Amino acid sequence: MDKKEFTLRVEAIKKQLYKIAYLYLGNEASALEAVDEAVYKGFKARKQLRQPEYLTTWLTRILINECKKELKRLSKMVWKDTWELEGEVxxxxxxxxxxxxxxxxxxxxxxxxxxxxxxxxxxxxxxxxxxxxxxxxxxxxxxxxxxxxxxxxxxxx
Missing domain, CATH: 1.10.10.10 (Winged helix-like DNA-binding domain superfamily/Winged helix DNA-binding domain)
Structure with missing residues (x-):
C-alpha cells in the first residue's frame, strides 16, 4: 500500500477511530494522542499489511493497543473530581x-x-x-x- 492510498483510507475512517479512542479513554486529548500514535504506527508498518481490505480492522487493533497503553499509564496517575481551567472550576x-x-x-x-x-x-x-x-x-x-x-x-x- 502506497502513502497516498494509506492517507486517503485513513482520512475516511478517522472519525470512527477517534470515537473508539474517546470511548476507551474518556478524554479528548488522550483520544487524539492515541489516534495519532496508531495512525503513525500503521503508516510505518503499512507494507506489512497483507490484505489492504482489512486496513480498518488492522488499524483498529493498533488503536486498541495504544488505548490500553494509555490507560495503563493513566492508571498510575491520581485524578481529581474537579479541575481548574483559566480560573474556572x-x-x-x-x-x-x-x-x-x-x-x-x-x-x-x-x-x-x-x-x-x-x-x-x-x-x-x-x-x-x-x-x-x-x-x-x-x-x-x-x-x-x-x-x-x-x-x-x-x-x-
Missing part, C-alpha cells in the same frame, strides 16, 4: 451509561465500544479483537447483562 459529571461502561472488565468494554458505538459487525469486531465469533457473542451478552444491572434495569428477556 469544572466538575466531572459522567453520564450513567459512560460510568457503567467504564466499570466493565476490559474484554467486555472492548466489545461494547466496537459493536455499539463504532458500528462494527460481529465479524469485524471478532477480527479486530482477534477472537472467535462465538467468544465475541458470549462477551457481548455478558456485557449487556452487566450494563443492565448497573443501570438498574434488571435483566430483561
Amino acid at each position: 469544572y466538575d466531572y459529571d459522567a453520564l450513567p451509561l459512560q460510568e457503567a461502561i467504564e466499570k466493565l472488565p476490559a474484554q467486555l468494554k472492548e466489545v461494547v465500544i466496537l459493536r455499539y458505538f463504532s458500528g462494527y459487525t460481529l465479524s469485524e469486531t471478532a477480527q479486530s479483537l482477534e477472537i472467535p465469533q462465538g467468544t465475541l457473542v458470549t462477551r457481548q451478552r455478558r456485557a449487556l447483562q452487566l450494563l443492565r444491572l448497573e443501570l438498574g434495569e434488571g435483566i430483561r428477556k
Whole structure:
C-alpha cells in the first residue's frame, strides 16, 4: 500500500477511530494522542499489511493497543473530581451509561465500544479483537447483562 492510498483510507475512517479512542479513554486529548500514535504506527508498518481490505480492522487493533497503553499509564496517575481551567472550576459529571461502561472488565468494554458505538459487525469486531465469533457473542451478552444491572434495569428477556 502506497502513502497516498494509506492517507486517503485513513482520512475516511478517522472519525470512527477517534470515537473508539474517546470511548476507551474518556478524554479528548488522550483520544487524539492515541489516534495519532496508531495512525503513525500503521503508516510505518503499512507494507506489512497483507490484505489492504482489512486496513480498518488492522488499524483498529493498533488503536486498541495504544488505548490500553494509555490507560495503563493513566492508571498510575491520581485524578481529581474537579479541575481548574483559566480560573474556572469544572466538575466531572459522567453520564450513567459512560460510568457503567467504564466499570466493565476490559474484554467486555472492548466489545461494547466496537459493536455499539463504532458500528462494527460481529465479524469485524471478532477480527479486530482477534477472537472467535462465538467468544465475541458470549462477551457481548455478558456485557449487556452487566450494563443492565448497573443501570438498574434488571435483566430483561
